[in-house]
Amino acid sequence: MGFSFSFEPLIPWPWVWALAALFALVVCIGALRGVKGWPLRILSAAFILLALLTPMTNQEDRDPLSNIIFVVADKTASQSVSDRPAQIEAALARLAQEIGTLDGFEIREVVVENDLSARDDGSFVLGALSKAAAEVAQARIGGAIIITDGRIHDADVLGEFPAPVHVLRTGRAADWDKRLVLINAPSFAIVDEEIKLRLRIDEQGAVPSTQRGEAVLSIDIDGENYGTFPLPTNRELELPIKLAHGGVNVIQFNVHPEEGEVTHRNNSAVLSINGVRDRLRVLLVSGEPHSGERTWRNLLKSDSAVDLVHFTILRPPEKLDGVPVSELSLIAFPVRQLFLEKIEEFDLIIFDRYKRRGMLSAQYLRNVVQYVKNGGAVLVASGESFAGAESLFRTDLAEIIPARPTARVIERGFHPMISSLGQRHPVTQDLERFAPPKITDDDTPSWGRWFRLIEAEPLRGDVVMTGAEGKPLLLLDRIEEGRVALLLSDHAWLWSRGFEGGGPQLELLRRLAHWAMKEPDLEEERLSARSDGNQITITRRSVLDSPRDLQVQNPDGSLRALEMQEHSPGQWIAQFEGTENGLYRLYDGDQEAVIALGPTLPREFEQTLADGVMLKPLRRVTGGGEIGLEEVPSPDLRIVRAGRVAAGEQWLGLVDRQSYVTLAVRQAPVFPAWFYLIMAAGFAILGWWIEGRRRNLSTS
Template sequence: MTGSIVFDPLLPWPVIAVLAAAALALVGVALWRGLQGWWLRGLTAAALLAALANPALQEEDRAPLTDIVIAVIDESASQQIGARPAQAEEALVALRAEVAALPNTELRELRLPDAPGDGGTELMTALAEALAEEPRARVAGGVLITDGQAHDLPMAPDMPAPLHVLLTGSESDWDRRLIVRNAPAFAIIGEPVTLTLRIEDQGAVPEALQGSADLSIAIDGEPPQTFRVPVGQDMELPVTLPHGGMNVLQFATNTEAGELTDRNNAAIVSINGVRDRLRVLLVSGEPHAGERVWRNLLKSDPSVDLVHFTILRPPEKQDGIPVSELSLIAFPTRELFVEKIEEFDLIIFDRYRLRGILPLNYLENVRDYVTNGGTVLVAAGPEFGTADSLWRSPLAEILPVDATSRVIEGGFRPVLSELGKRHPVTQGLDAAQPDEGWGRWFRQIEITARDGGQVVMEGADGRPLLVLAREGEGRIAVMASDHAWLWGRGFEGGGPQLELLRRLAHWMMKEPELEEEALTALADGQTITITRRSIAETPPGPVTLTAPDGSEAQVDLTETVPGRFAAEWPAPMLGLYRVIQDDLETVVAVGPSAPREFEETIATGDKLADLVDATNGGILRIEDGTPDLRRVGEGRTAAGRGWIGITPRGAYVTEDIRIAAILPPWAWLLLSAALALAAWLVEGRNGRPRSPR
């Protein structure tokens, strides 16, 4: 129980203040005149003013509240290294016992996992949230059980009591990490791109391991190459991407004995390989209505360098015109088909016939160009079935079709074959097809597909219209009609001419997204999306995923559209996953190339020192023993060797309030009258006042 005096004035305080000033002035005059009862006059005025202030005695019944100690236990990824979880639990058990031994004290515990994504350890955010849930007047102290690696220091709250840090780890800890300082998202295939890498040591590194380390480099999970590199220096590493699409580069350094963790010994970088310029050679055998279809398509793509020649006049035409006047420039056959043929990504023969312009040995070069990795597209017209057809040249050895010398004249509507509905070149083209079908074409060269030829489109009476094939390391395709231009003109509604020819050209140039047998995996957060494209009639089997720790999982794929199978799989951990199905294999990196939690793994209190010093707290290592808990006065040093302190807050809750007047009104009146009478009697008995000196 506690008591205090409260006032409930009968007049406003400003009025009472004016009256008090007037009374003080009158008493001063009485004193100046030498009246013997001046002090009684003053007491009379004070009694009247006190009555106007209406004082009362307030008594409260108070119940004391417990002091609160906040403990934040860091359970982030870096806190799972070595003996740190056991150290944290040991410190927490000891803290519970110390708090329980103190009277009128409670412990609030908050366990802190990793922040979402790659946010690291949001230690200050957790402390601020815990502090916001408790009355500040009851918080007697805070304890952080952590390795000191906080990533949100600007979010530190204003602590009303001492804050302490109990550090896990050991002073003898050391760690080695691999850092990728810069890595582009895109790079040109075949041209070196420079990455900056650094191997860095932290902590008490053994002298025998200082100076240099092994660095291994692997692309797309292939066998790595190992180099000896210096430690603590930036290294400029030129890397040449081997293929288009996503290239996954993995860098790693060996795990040494006694190293704190190997989670930061590797880094994963994904770089999308793109072509600088696609070089295309287009040879048109004669002018025709669809000649400009290929030219317009290729010229519309800014990434394509096109070389186009059209044979306007056959050599057998004898009209006496000098050969030098028949063209603007000479047809550089030797330069194109002998010296620079390997520089082209695609060669298109558009209605070309054997007229002696290209000797047979040049066409043999084209055949070898394909088997060595080049690509050729034959856009056939009526000449394909004649005696001077390319089918009767050395190219016949790699062509995926045989010609019957028959030309079919008459309207027909091109359609996708069953294989074409699954093949990436034509898959989905019929999604917007009208009910009556695409616009008609009016000429088709009769061909038959050889073994290995992929018939993806059919024409009149189900005959092959577009046939694709792989030969050696290259690719070749035959379009058995020269009427694709009718779709571009919108005849009878037209058709997907631009998309078909674009896909065909890009498949010929080996773009990864148009591979007919492909396995891809993409990571979004910790979810891996697996996609398999296949033109096989039987669905593929399950996919095997190998996690960074070597564990395997089987995932079944579901067909989403013809020829495309997909599945989503939640990855249990961060790192590089290997995805295998049949003879296809790919890799995918889950999470950042270097997780933030493992950028700095050595336990230290340096980052939290300023915050702790501002509250008179302390930083102690758990390996030196769990500290005692003491009570200290506010503003005093709250930490020492083997102990930490909290400040008792003395908070309470008021259960009852009683208010009683000090004197009733009549008593104040009686007291005032008595004092006034006493002043009158004193002054009357002593006579007149003395004259002031």
């Protein structure tokens, strides 16, 4: 219940002031003329004015409201390290118990967590407090207590706050950490050319003397170890790296974890660099002019990134026409330079209908074999000579050619068919999409026929296409570090000429060439992942009937198993929702991949040691205090008046705002109307009586 006074004037306020001025003027004139009753006239005028103002008493029926104390629990990723989760839970339990015992106080708990959909997330503690405070009346807020490590990213968001804001700081004084910082991260780099990455390994906190000054860094590129290096800490370093292939190269950096670190989450970083070849060097050797020779040349010359060296053998050694070489319009075949001195400079060597004619000696062909074993690529597009005595299979190249010719050449029309293995192989998978529209409903492909097939017995490798009588048409094989492709027909050019509707000849030859040059998108066995928000989609490509079980390692080190569903032949897909930002490692047998959800190194782990300096300006403005939970696990809570000191070394103050809701208001006059009439008339009559008596006395 509450009492107050108010005025309910009978006339407008300006008239009241005018009347008061008139009364004052009359009284002043009387006083100046020496009228003895002027004080009584003042009292009479005052009661007349009070009667006009009508003073009222207000009696309120009030319902007191509790004071709201916001307890903000920072449960972002940086608060998940060490024993901070236990500190948070213990502090929450103690605050709930102590505030619950205070009469007229209630607790509002606000939990702040990371938003995985954000591309660069952080600790937005004050934003959460501001939003919660906007939902209640400001007059009810008695204070706020933030349980945090102090590493927040919205220190200037809150603005004004009507009560003290206190900080309970988590963490330990002995905490220490090492973190990896990538200073430059190029998006593109040239394959086989050295790039220099700048990085730094920072030491934070009380690092033990035995572990100070040095760290061990390991680097993996596409899951394979590139090297391990001992590096000094707290210094900017340049690290030379070469990319081995075109396309996306995933480079993973790992600082070896050390016992005692607050967290190992900031010891790793992943960098995706798109490898581009400065120039792809291709050597095309045509054994003789033929209709399909132009097809290979057009394909390779259409790519501006390809340097093509093309030689066509127009005059073999056995042709004795008496014309000197110096008088020929074309240069002589530089065999020694190409196959001995500069063979390692080529990314791909194509033998197009080449046959053994003495142009390449056994030593040069052995160089080609060694070139493939060292990581080179050879594509043999055979003609009918491949089945005869002049076949390349009857040279040292037989060591790398994946099929043995039977000497039979099938010369009749057939539709090239994709084998069951070829349906899963990236070189021939979905090749029908690039073919002309299909007219019939049978299993016959929509592309045109070929009319020559060199029969051969597969020795190794993968048969991805078949021809007449189901015989192998296209074989792909790996020889140690290199690759070999064998096309057992020279009629692919019929597709480019549009015969019987043509076919996807350019797409097939392009895939063959890029597979041979180790394009990552055409790898038979590949594990990859992409993210959309916090949804991660994993794609497993394999020529096997089914992939192995997929294991996912979360950023916190825990493992989960995922079941993959077949999406199309040779392609399996699995999806899951990431629960936290950071690096996810994927394992499927001998295939590995990594993907970063959110930033590779979240802002949460840039600074991991607890420090309340960012909240100091807010505490100074609101009068709040800061207490470390390590030193004072259970600070006292005291009720203080607004504007008074609200914090001490071991206690925090909460303000009693004494807010309420008015249920009803009853008004009554302070005095009845007749009282003002009697008082005003009485003082006026008394004044006149005194003045009249004085005049009588002066007359007598």
